[in-house]
Amino acid sequence: MMKTLSEKELIQIRRHLHTIPELALHEHQTHDYLMKVIQSFDQSHLTIKTFQQLPTAIMVRVGGSNPKRTVGYRTDIDALPVKEQTGLPFSSHHQNIMHACGHDIHMTVALGVLNYFSIYQPKDNLLFFFQPAEESEYGGKRAYEMGLFHDEWKPDEFYALHDNPNLPAGAIGCRMGTLFAGTTEVNVDLIGKSGHAAYPQDANDMVVAAAEFINQAQTIVSRSINPIQSGVVTFGKMEAGTIRNVIAGKARIEGTIRGLDQAMIKRIDQRLKDIGEGIARSFNCQVNVGLNQGGYLPVQNNPKLTKFFIHHMQSDPAVNFIATKPAMTGEDFGYLLSKFPGTMFWLGVNDTSPLHSATFNPKESAIQKGVNAIVGFMQDRMDH
Numbered sequence: 001m002m003k004t005l006s007e008k009e010l011i012q013i014r015r016h017l018h019t020i021p022e023l024a025l026h027e028h029q030t031h032d033y034l035m036k037v038i039q040s041f042d043q044s045h046l047t048i049k050t051f052q053q054l055p056t057a058i059m060v061r062v063g064g065s066n067p068k069r070t071v072g073y074r075t076d077i078d079a080l081p082v083k084e085q086t087g088l089p090f091s092s093h094h095q096n097i098m099h100a101c102g103h104d105i106h107m108t109v110a111l112g113v114l115n116y117f118s119i120y121q122p123k124d125n126l127l128f129f130f131q132p133a134e135e136s137e138y139g140g141k142r143a144y145e146m147g148l149f150h151d152e153w154k155p156d157e158f159y160a161l162h163d164n165p166n167l168p169a170g171a172i173g174c175r176m177g178t179l180f181a182g183t184t185e186v187n188v189d190l191i192g193k194s195g196h197a198a199y200p201q202d203a204n205d206m207v208v209a210a211a212e213f214i215n216q217a218q219t220i221v222s223r224s225i226n227p228i229q230s231g232v233v234t235f236g237k238m239e240a241g242t243i244r245n246v247i248a249g250k251a252r253i254e255g256t257i258r259g260l261d262q263a264m265i266k267r268i269d270q271r272l273k274d275i276g277e278g279i280a281r282s283f284n285c286q287v288n289v290g291l292n293q294g295g296y297l298p299v300q301n302n303p304k305l306t307k308f309f310i311h312h313m314q315s316d317p318a319v320n321f322i323a324t325k326p327a328m329t330g331e332d333f334g335y336l337l338s339k340f341p342g343t344m345f346w347l348g349v350n351d352t353s354p355l356h357s358a359t360f361n362p363k364e365s366a367i368q369k370g371v372n373a374i375v376g377f378m379q380d381r382m383d384h
């Protein structure tokens, strides 16, 4: 019988994945490395599937010994356009791309769980989904709409984790109900007229119009939503102009809005459209407000399965379970949970740098603890 991957081997895998981060839908090197690792496992009960229409995705089915159901487990595999500044010896080899959201940890934990069940055959069938494009391009929704989950490739229930630097390494966090917000990606294009910096009367300056749009959008959360509820409006990217002495005739702002339910998201979406119309009128320019929710629905945990999950984690003496509050992070697992019942949860990785930062450096001791907690949960689930 093969031996399960040791903690040291898991850490080596994570470090290699950390060196090869790739952006949404371009995770080719990651895909090839994952395939290599998965193919090194005992294949007796495994079936591996790849997809022409979503080429970086991988699904692995573990055939159960006496299956009553198919238990799904998803990991995301993409990274972010962030220039790493951790100074780690295994820093990103890809310029300006980094696993700044910990998907390298997510993938390693999934591999650890898959590796365990490749050796110790589960009772139920298991379905592991290595999903491209979580940070953008909504890979979960794409996979669903492409019909990837069908027949024996359809999970009866679905689980996934996200790492959390604010929780102790290896702790499991979860809650009943909404875990994460829904999000809408916002792209605002402002089109005016460029001209000489010295003759503003002959131009229509989109830097000023964009600044006004951003300022007005900041009043949405403070003035347009119930203070008891929560909403976020963040613009993370802005582009305008070419040189200091040419008035910019175009500007583009990219951002994200978040709310814990769909009504809040719709409300903020509508206010952004209204503000865009107002800016267009007052600056006599064109303002196109593009809003795309993609698959980033609020992450709603299934009541029955989440109750079981939390009860299990609380009862396992090896698990440090922490009840958490809803978070404004988004996740396209929200879309998959709108199609299949399941639970999303946090894995603590204890870091002072937040998610999406260039210095994010999750504690690797979380990996083995995460694997153990999930294996324990799945075994318990398969006994019920």
Ligand SMILES: CC(=O)N[C@@H](CCC[C@H](N)C(=O)O)C(=O)O
Pocket: 101, 134, 135, 136, 137, 162, 183, 184, 185, 255, 256, 257, 296, 328, 329, 330, 331, 332, 355
């Ligand atoms: C866990 C996490 O950080 N997820 C991302 C998801 C991005 C959603 C979408 N692309 C958007 O920008 O709205 C997050 O930023 O929360």
